[in-house]
Amino acid sequence: MREVAIIGIGMNKWGELWEKSLRDIAVEAALLCLDDAGTDKIDSIVIGNMSGGLFNGQEHLASLIPDYLGRRYTPSTRVESACASGGLAIRTAFLEVASGMSDYALAIGVEKMNDISGGEATYALASAADRDYEAFHGVTFPGLYAMIARAHMQKYGTTREQLAQVAVKNHYNGSMNPHAQFPYQVTLEQVLTSTLVADPLRLLDCSPITDGAAAVLLTTVENAKKLKNHPLVVISGIGLASDTIALSHREDITKLKVVELAGQRALKMANKTIKDINFAEVHDCFTIAEIAVIEALGIVEHGQGGPATLAGKTALNGDFPVNPSGGLKSKGHPVGATGVAQIVETVSQLRRTSGKRQIKNAKIGLTQNMGGSGGSCVVHILETK
């Protein structure tokens, strides 16, 4: 297997992008990425997108995006694993390069979610759950994560304040991210008194509906070393896992088994332990998700996610910074783009170009991108060399 490096990153300003279309934002991120890479070599394109079909009536992005990027005829693939589609695009682009099929593979994550009504968007997102046995009966994603939160509070004594602190921390980080949809700080009080969505989760516990795209260019380490315009960043570990799509089929809904497995697989491939990692970008689609994820990854013990967050362990200046980008909470969550944007942030941190939100001693970073209520997960480990 050939060693793979990341030589280009790009993402646009996320938000409600009424004046731009799905194809516009994908192309914009891709061009920013090529500009950053200083090369426009592309042997293949991998697009991460959750549901162009339901959000935009548009499948076949493997034809549309290369076409509008001015790269018609390029071998192209679209991958999907709900909200983990972006991470999966990175992994699939990695396979292109690692196998020798492509020397340069461009991964683009994109989702345009605001062009339909809120009700339609909720229907589209619920396609990541079990349609026949969950969504059909009326449960939506805030409801599924509320059940995880309630069980976590019951089992470990996790508090509303601890959940809220995830939002406070991530919005603080995001306030320094020019790409973020909501680049402003929130207080604990604001989170705790925001509109109730699905008890115990409130509006500021939830990631938003977002239009956005991100792109990353991969090549062999050998090629990357010739470019020299950025510090070398390599993908040293990848872990992919699936689990039951329905929450009710899990042994213990407070433990994200899929995250644990994907994390272990990635660490094993990178020949690392979690103690070797300096920081992480994780899937905080809801505040409870970040708490359960940092526990499943082994950053903290089970049940310690809430207290550790409140104590500042995962803050930008803490022992183990989590979501320096602002996470899905503040940066936004265009579902298919999120996993790619996590890589963009991690590369930026490893290159030491993250400005005010730069983490000291960022040498090894981890990204964790999750589909549905934990039905799939992709973990990547990135290192400067």
Add this chain to the structure above:
Amino acid sequence: MREVAIIGIGMNKWGELWEKSLRDIAVEAALLCLDDAGTDKIDSIVIGNMSGGLFNGQEHLASLIPDYLGRRYTPSTRVESACASGGLAIRTAFLEVASGMSDYALAIGVEKMNDISGGEATYALASAADRDYEAFHGVTFPGLYAMIARAHMQKYGTTREQLAQVAVKNHYNGSMNPHAQFPYQVTLEQVLTSTLVADPLRLLDCSPITDGAAAVLLTTVENAKKLKNHPLVVISGIGLASDTIALSHREDITKLKVVELAGQRALKMANKTIKDINFAEVHDCFTIAEIAVIEALGIVEHGQGGPATLAGKTALNGDFPVNPSGGLKSKGHPVGATGVAQIVETVSQLRRTSGKRQIKNAKIGLTQNMGGSGGSCVVHILETK
């Protein structure tokens, strides 16, 4: 790059499968495949599916299918490139094995298209075209292929009888395929007098709406040689290409550039020319498609697709049999499953297990799977060794 072999194939009876769900048919095909392989080793799963979102309100098949197959925790990917999703699943599973990421990769193609109304299915399929610049204005796939047919008739003198002969040939082949949705013969007269759909295409020029799945198990040639329960079949060439999604952006709509490119790339990788190939499974979503495809692949000269078909060149006992399975026309076209089923048929022919429709001297076969009106294409070359 490691050499890759196919050690298992499976597909169910295709048709209107009212009593089964999306997950049922995917699992059924996968189990048939594992039974055929004589092993149940699976390191990763790749699912080809065009639009679980629009057809079934269900994305996240990378979680759902492993779960219902009894393989939770397995690394899993869903890929999509409209009607070429199945071929893309094979290519992605190939990358898993070729790269060394997986030793055994299971590719499953699946589509359940009958659970929504005809109008909704037409909307779903139109998501493979340019939604903003084609579908929005009312054109559907029979219309797009009718334009190709009309231009082909105008430029080359292709006749209605020649188009109809594609259907006659493929239904003859399909009448011997127990998996086919419409396993019966049709006459030239029946095709020519069937209901007009989009002039000049009639009902029997069009592939049907189908529920179906197919599965293929891939491993290294080294592993395959140890199994010995089937003749060795290897994937020696893969070509993937994209082109403009909108028909109006092509230089010449009678020439499927995307097929030409994918074909050339696959042949180059396999170190073959088209003259080395004994037979092909091609994407006859409409009768005109088969004619344009065999021209683009170089099986016949441009403009000779119609006359060659009428003369029997592509018949089961002709110089170059095309679609021995019955093709999309007779076998059915569950869009995400089609590309995988083409591989199933080709392996069956190479193993000499195709019964009454067995091609003599089947040693090297080609499959060609296409997305939209030619926005994407995957070609595979399979050989017995």
